Amino acid sequence: MRILGAAIFLFAFFLGTKPAFCTANEPVPTATFAGIHNVPIVIEARDIGAVQYHVLDRYRVFRTAPDGTAVPIPFQIDEKDKFGDYILDKGPHPNIQYSNGIFDYQDELSIMGNDVGPRNTPTKWPFARPAVLYELVFERKNDVGAVYIGTYYKDPPPLAQTAPYVIFDTKNDAIYSSRYLYLFNKKNYLVVRDVDIRKPLDVKKDLIASSSLYMKIDLKYFLTFHVGHSSIESALDAYRVGPVRATARVNFDYKIAKMKFDIGMYTEVSFFSNAVYLPAVIDNPLEGKKALNKGSYFYYGLAVEDSPAALTLESNMPDFNKKEDFLSLFKGKSTAFDQYWVTTISPDYMVYLEFRPSVQMQKDGNVPFLYVEKVPAKDVVPREKGSAEPLGKSPVNVAVAFDLDNLQKGLHEVKFRLFVESYKRPEYLEEFKTAEEWKFLALRLRSKAY
Numbered sequence: 458m459r460i461l462g463a464a465i466f467l468f469a470f471f472l473g474t475k476p477a478f479c480t481a482n483e484p485v486p487t488a489t490f491a492g493i494h495n496v497p498i499v500i501e502a503r504d505i506g507a508v509q510y511h512v513l514d515r516y517r518v519f520r521t522a523p524d525g526t527a528v529p530i531p532f533q534i535d536e537k538d539k540f541g542d543y544i545l546d547k548g549p550h551p552n553i554q555y556s557n558g559i560f561d562y563q564d565e566l567s568i569m570g571n572d573v574g575p576r577n578t579p580t581k582w583p584f585a586r587p588a589v590l591y592e593l594v595f596e597r598k599n600d601v602g603a604v605y606i607g608t609y610y611k612d613p614p615p616l617a618q619t620a621p622y623v624i625f626d627t628k629n630d631a632i633y634s635s636r637y638l639y640l641f642n643k644k645n646y647l648v649v650r651d652v653d654i655r656k657p658l659d660v661k662k663d664l665i666a667s668s669s670l671y672m673k674i675d676l677k678y679f680l681t682f683h684v685g686h687s688s689i690e691s692a693l694d695a696y697r698v699g700p701v702r703a704t705a706r707v708n709f710d711y712k713i714a715k716m717k718f719d720i721g722m723y724t725e726v727s728f729f730s731n732a733v734y735l736p737a738v739i740d741n742p743l744e745g746k747k748a749l750n751k752g753s754y755f756y757y758g759l760a761v762e763d764s765p766a767a768l769t770l771e772s773n774m775p776d777f778n779k780k781e782d783f784l785s786l787f788k789g790k791s792t793a794f795d796q797y798w799v800t801t802i803s804p805d806y807m808v809y810l811e812f813r814p815s816v817q818m819q820k821d822g823n824v825p826f827l828y829v830e831k832v833p834a835k836d837v838v839p840r841e842k843g844s845a846e847p848l849g850k851s852p853v854n855v856a857v858a859f860d861l862d863n864l865q866k867g868l869h870e871v872k873f874r875l876f877v878e879s880y881k882r883p884e885y886l887e888e889f890k891t892a893e894e895w896k897f898l899a900l901r902l903r904s905k906a907y
Contacts, residue, residue, distance in 0.1 A: 493602035497701070499567050505591075509561050518606050531617045548705075576602065579605055590906075623728050654805070669759065670689075670756075671851060672684040677748060684711065703727070734875075738868055738869065756858035758856025771799070774824065775826055806879050806881065807882070
């Protein structure tokens with residue numbers, strides 16, 4: 458089950474971000490700045506049916522240079538099994554045995570938007586021409602771009618000769634990209650050791666003093682549980698690293714021994730050079746309105762060193778401190794958008810977090826709330842008591858919270874996306890927000906065309 462672990466993992470990344478100096482001994486993967494936009498592109502095989510059913514290692518992807526030359530670009534194909542889980546080849550419990558070696562159905566093709574070229578069929582091939590060539594066109598309003606997907610019956614040319622966009626350093630439990638450094642906590646993946654914005658000429662500045670996770674589960678006619686990250690065990694299950702992204706599966710486990718109560722959950726998170734994607738399924742075992750009292754909720758928060766009053770923080774999420782007014786005003790109505798976001802902009806970096814609730818959550822008005830306490834970290838950190846504490850009593854001044862008493866029993870498909878840029882270009886925020894407006898179509902080209 459991919460349940461609250463999904464939200465926990467991504468909020469940990471977003472809220473744990475801080476600018477930092479890029480040290481010489483850290484690998485810096487390649488970054489590119491061109492193409493149709495600066496957003497990763499992930500497409501399922503079934504959505505470009507014409508390109509399916511070839512052997513995985515026979516695919517190559519190209520963009521077209523101004524003179525018509527085919528230029529190999531980095532790409533990645535990630536397989537999924539019949540349950541929709543990624544097939545990962547490394548780690549304690551890899552599931553590579555379920556690979557069929559074919560690009561089909563739910564398998565995903567990933568490229569970076571800034572590697573996309575013009576819509577212009579290649580006419581010059583400095584290596585063997587593909588046996589079959591497909592044109593993958595991207596369109597939005599008056600903007601058009603394309604890549605060309607070639608398949609070979611034998612002896613495909615070498616892959617694009619670039620450094621990987623993301624590096625997974627398992628020895629140090631770290632993810633490196635050109636934009637950020639993510640350090641996993643070795644004992645608990647719900648808590649990060651460090652997340653830095655990577656700026657080669659910048660000075661390191663601590664932004665986060667600490668982070669905290671909390672769940673209040675107030676069962677009707679029964680007990681109330683206060684759960685923090687120290688109560689939840691986690692472990693890396695498996696992972697895969699390719700030229701474009703790294704994907705990790707993480708298991709979470711929460712047990713109350715005396716009650717023989719065990720909640721198991723896992724999540725699969727993909728790291729790109731400037732983004733983290735997390736499609737998740739919340740498998741809720743409780744009918745919130747029947748089983749939980751009002752006030753049951755979940756949050757992930759942190760102590761920001763500077764007061765949030767001094768930061769540029771914008772969001773379309775309702776204010777947690779005015780939650781009751783918000784819910785009473787729209788009682789009985791659909792109150793949820795299909796896209797919620799939070800942005801932080803500084804002179805040196807930008808962070809954008811997006812959450813897309815399930816259709817049922819939108820119908821029920823089950824929305825995320827943003828908690829901001831306009832005091833610096835030094836005023837909230839002393840509240841740390843070694844146990845889980847609700848907002849207002851916890852050592853956090855920024856948090857994102859969800860009501861649990863309004864979450865219906867069953868499966869909820871949600872999406873989390875995070876974008877990180879190590880410089881200030883506000884126009885990129887619009888690219889992130891409107892990324893799903895791009896339409897794509899794959900066409901097989903006649904051999905005479907290329």
